[in-house]
Amino acid sequence: MTTAAATAGERTAKAKPATMAQALGRALRDSMAEDPSVHVLGEDVGTLGGVFRITDGLAKEFGDARCTDTPLAEAGILGAAVGMAMYGLRPVVEMQFDAFAYPAFEQLISHVAKMRNRTGGAMPLPITVRVPYGGGIGGVEHHSDSSEAYYMATPGLHVVTPATVEDAYGLLRASIASDDPVVFLEPKRLYWSKADWSPQAPSAVEPIGRAVVRRPGRSATLITYGPSLPVCMEAAEAAVEEGWDLEVVDLRSLVPFDDETVAASVRRTGRAVVVHESTGFGGPGGEIAARITERCFHHLEAPVLRVAGFDIPYPPPMQERHHLPGVDRVLDAVARLQWEADS
Amino acid sequence: MTVQELPGAAAYRPTPPPAWKPLTDPAPLLPDPEPYRVLGTDAVADTDPELLLRLYAELVRGRRYNAQATALTKQGRLAVYPSSTGQEACEIAAALVLEERDWLFPSYRDTLAAVARGLDPVEALTLLRGDRHTGYDPREHRIAPLCTPLATQLPHAVGLAHAARLKGDDVVALAMVGDGGTSEGDFHEALNFAAVWRAPVVFLVQNNGFAISVPLAKQTAAPSLAHKAVGYGMPGRLVDGNDAAAVHQVLSEAVSRARRGEGPTLVEAVTYRMDAHTNADDATRYRGDSEVEAWRAHDPVRILERELTGRRLLDDEGIEEARMAAERMAAGLRERMNADPVLDPMDLFAHVYAEQTTQLREQAARLRVELDAEHDQPDGLSTDDGGARR
Numbered sequence: 076m077t078t079a080a081a082t083a084g085e086r087t088a089k090a091k092p093a094t095m096a097q098a099l100g101r102a103l104r105d106s107m108a109e110d111p112s113v114h115v116l117g118e119d120v121g122t123l124g125g126v127f128r129i130t131d132g133l134a135k136e137f138g139d140a141r142c143t144d145t146p147l148a149e150a151g152i153l154g155a156a157v158g159m160a161m162y163g164l165r166p167v168v169e170m171q172f173d174a175f176a177y178p179a180f181e182q183l184i185s186h187v188a189k190m191r192n193r194t195g196g197a198m199p200l201p202i203t204v205r206v207p208y209g210g211g212i213g214g215v216e217h218h219s220d221s222s223e224a225y226y227m228a229t230p231g232l233h234v235v236t237p238a239t240v241e242d243a244y245g246l247l248r249a250s251i252a253s254d255d256p257v258v259f260l261e262p263k264r265l266y267w268s269k270a271d272w273s274p275q276a277p278s279a280v281e282p283i284g285r286a287v288v289r290r291p292g293r294s295a296t297l298i299t300y301g302p303s304l305p306v307c308m309e310a311a312e313a314a315v316e317e318g319w320d321l322e323v324v325d326l327r328s329l330v331p332f333d334d335e336t337v338a339a340s341v342r343r344t345g346r347a348v349v350v351h352e353s354t355g356f357g358g359p360g361g362e363i364a365a366r367i368t369e370r371c372f373h374h375l376e377a378p379v380l381r382v383a384g385f386d387i388p389y390p391p392p393m394q395e396r397h398h399l400p401g402v403d404r405v406l407d408a409v410a411r412l413q414w415e416a417d418s
Numbered sequence: 419m420t421v422q423e424l425p426g427a428a429a430y431r432p433t434p435p436p437a438w439k440p441l442t443d444p445a446p447l448l449p450d451p452e453p454y455r456v457l458g459t460d461a462v463a464d465t466d467p468e469l470l471l472r473l474y475a476e477l478v479r480g481r482r483y484n485a486q487a488t489a490l491t492k493q494g495r496l497a498v499y500p501s502s503t504g505q506e507a508c509e510i511a512a513a514l515v516l517e518e519r520d521w522l523f524p525s526y527r528d529t530l531a532a533v534a535r536g537l538d539p540v541e542a543l544t545l546l547r548g549d550r551h552t553g554y555d556p557r558e559h560r561i562a563p564l565c566t567p568l569a570t571q572l573p574h575a576v577g578l579a580h581a582a583r584l585k586g587d588d589v590v591a592l593a594m595v596g597d598g599g600t601s602e603g604d605f606h607e608a609l610n611f612a613a614v615w616r617a618p619v620v621f622l623v624q625n626n627g628f629a630i631s632v633p634l635a636k637q638t639a640a641p642s643l644a645h646k647a648v649g650y651g652m653p654g655r656l657v658d659g660n661d662a663a664a665v666h667q668v669l670s671e672a673v674s675r676a677r678r679g680e681g682p683t684l685v686e687a688v689t690y691r692m693d694a695h696t697n698a699d700d701a702t703r704y705r706g707d708s709e710v711e712a713w714r715a716h717d718p719v720r721i722l723e724r725e726l727t728g729r730r731l732l733d734d735e736g737i738e739e740a741r742m743a744a745e746r747m748a749a750g751l752r753e754r755m756n757a758d759p760v761l762d763p764m765d766l767f768a769h770v771y772a773e774q775t776t777q778l779r780e781q782a783a784r785l786r787v788e789l790d791a792e793h794d795q796p797d798g799l800s801t802d803d804g805g806a807r808r
Contacts, residue, residue, distance in 0.1 A: 114584075140584055146614055151573050151607030158577020161562070162585070166577075178603070185567050186574070193551040193563050196769040230770055254772045284775070331775035 090271040095243045099129045099205075099261065101274045102247035103167065107137050110165060113251060116143040117152055117169030117205075126171055127207060127266055149179035153204065157186050160200040167251055172263075173208040174217035180225075187256045188231030202256045203247075208236075209302040209352055211264035211399055213392040220389055221353030226258040227329050227362070233283055234329040236260040238304035240270035242327060248280045257283065262302035286333035288340060292322035295346035295412050298337055298363060300326040303350045303400065310405035319409055329359060337363070338370040345376040346412040352399050355383030377414035442651040449644035449656040453688045456663035457725045465663050467731050473510060473662040474726055475740045477719045480506040480530045482744035483539065484693070486751050487529070487546075491697040495755045497548040500527040504692030507662035507718035508624045510534050512592055515669040516560075523562045523575040523593035527624075531594065532561050539747065540754045549759040569599040572608030572621065579617040579676075590676045592620045592669070598629025600643050609684065613650040618676035620669060621684045624659060626691035631704035647684035659687030660718040663725075689718075763789060 107113045115133055117125070121144035124131030133142035145152050149170060156166035170176035176183075183204065191199040210219035226234045235250055235257055237243040243261070250257035289304065290311050297307040304325050311321040324340050326333065341347045347367055349360040360381035367379050382400045390398045456462050462470075484503040490496040502509050505527075513534035516522060524531050532542045537559050544553030545564050552563040562578075565571035575593035582589035599605055600623055612619045623643050627634060640646055647654030653675075657668040665687055672683035690713040694701035726732035767774060767782040774782065 146607075146610050148607040148610065150604055151576075151611045154570065154573025154604060154608065155577035155580065155611055158574035158579070158591075159581040160577075161556070161574060162578045162581035164581045164584075181567060181570060181604070182573070185570060189551075190563075191771070192769045194556055194769075195550060195552065195765070197552075197555040198557065198563075199772060233771075331771075332777065334776060 090273040092269045093240055093272040093274065094267050094269050095237070095240050095261075096127060096129055096266040097274070098240045098244040098272060099247055099266075100131055100133075102244045102251070103130060103133060104136065106167070106248060106251040107133065107141060110251075111141075112163060112165045113167060114141050114143070114159060114164050115167045115169070116145050116156065118145060118147050118171050120144060120169050125169060127263065129205070129261075129266075130169065149175055149177075150182050153179040153182040153187065153202075156202050157182060157190070157200060160202050161190075161198060165201045165203075165251065167203045167205060170204060170206045172214070172218045173206055173220040173222050176204070176206050176222065179204075183226075183232070183258075184229050188229045191255065192231060199254045200256050201251075201254050203250045203253075203259050204256065205247075205259045205261060207263040207266075208260045209262050209264060210389060210395050211302065211352075213395070215392060216389065219392075219395065221351070221384065223260055223329055223351075223353055224358050226260075227359060231256065232330060233257040234260065235283055235327065236262065236301040236329065237327065238262065238265065238299075238301050238325050240268065240272045242281065242325075244272070244274075245280045246283065246327060249283050252280075253283060260301060264302050265305070268305070281327070284328045284331035284333060286324050286326045286328070286336040288322060288336070289325045290321065290323040292320040292344065294318075294320045294344060295348065295409060296322045296324055296337075296340045296344045297348050297350055297405065297409075298324045298326065298340075298367075299350040300329065301351075303352055306400065306402055307350050307405060310402045310409070313402055314406060314409055317406070317410075321409065332363075332366065334366055334370060337367060341367050341371045341379075342374045345374055347371075347375075348380045348382055348405065348408045348412065350382045350400055350405055350408075352384045354386045355381050356386045358383050377412045380408045380411060382408045444648050447648045447651065447653045449642060449647070449654040449686070451656075453656045453658040454664050454668055455658045455661050456667060457661045457721050461667075462663065462725060462729075465667070467729075469666065470663060470722065470726060471731060471736075473507075473514070473666060474719075474722050474732065475743065476510040476514070476534055477506045477662060477722060478740040479744045479747055480510055480534065481719055482748050483530060483533060483751070486748040487543065488693065488697055490752070490755055496543060496546050498696050498698060499529075499546055500696045501693035502527050502530050502691075504713065504718070505624055505626055505659065505689045506530060507665050507722075508594075508622065508659045508687045508689055511662055511665035511669050512594060512622055515666060515673050516590065516592055519560065519587070519589050520673070521560045521562065521575070521578055521589065521591040523571045523578075523591060524564050525568070525571065525594050525596060525599065526564050526566045527596065528594045529564065532559075532564065535559065535561060537561055539751050543755070547755070547759070549761055550765075569595050569602035569604040569608070571595075572599075572604055573611060575619050575621075576608050576612045576615070576617050576682075579612075579619045580615050583618055583679075588677060590618045590620065590673050592622060592673065594622050594624065596629065597623060597625040597627070597634055597637055597643060598632065599623075600646065601629075601637055609646070609650045609652065609682070612682040613652045616679065616681035618679070619682040620672040620676055621682065622669065623684065623686045624689055625686055626659075626689050628691060628695070628704065630695045630699065631701075633704075642686060644684060644686035650684075652682045652684055655683060655685045657685060657687050659689030660713075660716050660721060662718055662722050690716075692717075 120130040121134040299307045364379035487499045509530035541553040575591040579591040644654035644656040
């Protein structure tokens with residue numbers, strides 16, 4: 076390699092602190108630049124750049140026709156995206172907040188999820204539905220829902236949720252490139268989380284459906300995703316003092332579900348806690364715990380526990396800290412994993 | 419004493435708020451008070467006789483198709499059939515106004531429009547037969563899957579037409595919906611998007627009087643369904659839905675308008691569903707014979723036939739010819755529908771995702787084992803190792 080090339084390579088590859096929001100915006104930009112069929116549409120995504128500024132600059136760079144401010148109507152946005160995808164475009168839809176996506180549920184469930192199946196494979200719909208989700212940002216009601224269980228219960232959808240800056244970029248690129256519809260859940264309280272990341276030489280684009288071990292450990296596995304990953308990482312560090320060496324698995328994708336990585340981890344550690352902030356009853360944790368039990372029963376030293384949000388409508392912002400599972404609640408569950416010894 | 423009358427107070431002169439100005443002049447958007455008609459009026463002189471004869475032949479075929487499909491439900495060959503008898507003029511005109519490159523977005527009642535557009539009559543019935551959801555490739559025929567939820571296909575038509583225009587393609591989408599469907603939120607959102615985007619879409623509302631059993635008066639308080647167009651900033655057109663020539667003309671104008679880049683049109687065709695909602699419905703519970711009889715006198719096939727015979731464009735021989743062609747179609751349909759479809763249960767897993775998930779692969783393997791066991795034991799008796807040995 077010549078000196079000049081090495082210098083250029085160093086310059087472009089140099090990692091600087093970047094936020095998850097920036098990485099998501101970069102993923103959209105790179106996807107649009109690479110593939111002219113990628114179109115962004117939603118409320119306020121154009122001139123304003125989105126209320127979280129994820130789409131900032133896209134309308135300017137690619138024009139209104141490719142980054143479109145739509146009328147305020149979620150079913151219309153997603154329904155129009157279906158037609159656009161039927162004609163060969165690759166729409167990326169922004170649902171401004173989690174609960175704002177509910178008017179579009181019929182389009183999502185009856186059409187987006189099923190078009191490939193209904194048409195015997197003749198008409199796949201490569202649509203990415205970006206949904207900022209979850210709490211912890213002091214939002215008033217209908218701005219903090221964790222709606223992943225609804226999406227998980229619908230065959231035909233992929234459900235993807237990044238927890239790191241790198242994954243925000245890589246998984247969004249993979250979602251847009253996917254020939255199947257993806258509900259891309261963006262943990263909005265991690266939008267401003269930072270990591271050293273180089274937009275010029277972005278990390279590898281991960282295929283959808285692979286979990287990753289974020290922290291290896293031997294005494295128990297914390298299984299989590301999205302907004303709860305930093306909570307679990309902190310809990311794992313804190314648990315060291317208690318003599319617990321916790322493994323942390325970041326699911327990254329709820330559908331498809333990576334049974335292999337999860338089961339391998341639990342077989343190693345013999346104990347598991349599923350951590351998420353959506354409600355426990357009927358929530359993702361129940362499904363995950365059942366899958367672990369089916370696969371790892373003879374390896375388990377204790378019941379699979381769940382640390383979830385309470386089974387209540389998302390609370391008002393001044394109360395949300397009581398609802399959201401924090402480090403203490405995770406550590407409390409970890410303590411309960413000594414079940415066998417106690418009983 | 420009012421405030422304005424207080425001694426020394428300056429008189430209040432109301433002015434409009436600074437930002438207010440009308441976005442669109444409503445007058446040209448308003449529908450005519452009476453449904454537009456061609457048959458039996460002077461307008462018929464301007465209609466191509468060839469077109470009238472073609473419409474007639476298709477109407478006769480369509481009527482026979484509806485009768486045959488309804489008969490197939492009685493033989494258990496179709497799970498359900500929502501007949502469009504009485505509405506054939508709308509169905510046929512919708513199919514005939516479109517160019518090959520255009521797209522049709524039918525509702526569940528619009529099998530006839532799909533067939534008139536050239537879809538194989540058996541493929542058009544797979545949804546209603548129950549063997550597969552959509553028996554054809556929508557891209558090949560430019561016909562979206564028959565849509566069972568109400569009005570949800572309308573935003574698809576808007577998105578597709580919008581995408582075509584973005585790509586520089588000269589394509590129009592025609593979306594069909596019933597009077598009940600106009601109450602759905604997706605109807606509103608689709609029309610609003612179409613008007614704001616000036617998408618090349620035509621919305622055809624077949625107002626057949628009832629949403630299953632609920633009459634129009636309980637569905638809307640609007641002067642007509644065509645009037646709804648004004649609120650979106652698109653023209654509304656009211657047409658006699660049993661007058662095939664009128665529906666064809668109004669839809670042709672709307673399609674041309676869309677193709678010229680002038681945006682969407684809402685067409686309300688006033689018609690009547692002569693049969694029940696489906697073969698499973700009892701229409702006598704919500705409407706009387708006299709109403710049905712009044713509409714029978716305005717039957718779309720008969721009024722066109724009278725026009726054509728009156729103008730000596732059609733004679734008994736021509737009528738018989740059309741009837742025989744329809745009979746041949748019906749016989750072919752009967753014969754093909756009487757054959758049991760060959761289905762592969764493994765197809766259940768084939769088209770959920772582009773690539774099967776590990777979970778689906780496991781489930782597919784389980785079904786395979788069950789199927790193999792069935793195959794080994796046609797009498798239904800199980801054996802100890804019937805499935806386990808695989």
